[in-house]
Amino acid sequence: MMPQKIICRSCKHMLYCGDELVNPEEVISKYNRVCPECSKPLTLNPERVEVKKIQNNESSK
Numbered sequence: 001m002m003p004q005k006i007i008c009r010s011c012k013h014m015l016y017c018g019d020e021l022v023n024p025e026e027v028i029s030k031y032n033r034v035c036p037e038c039s040k041p042l043t044l045n046p047e048r049v050e051v052k053k054i055q056n057n058e059s060s061k
């Protein structure tokens, strides 16, 4: 299991947090690509949305 977090960079609102690895694209699509908290557009640009994969080692990639 690799817990994953997806966070709005603008307001730090947590869009997703869970044990399942999800596609960030799908998660932001569920929010209509807009942050429900600050109404900023959500894109997969790391400046907009922070995706964290919590891993024990970083050997992959």
Ligand SMILES: [Zn+2]
Pocket (backbone or CB within 6 Å): 008, 009, 010, 011, 012, 013, 035, 036, 037, 038, 039, 040
């Ligand atoms: Zn936000």
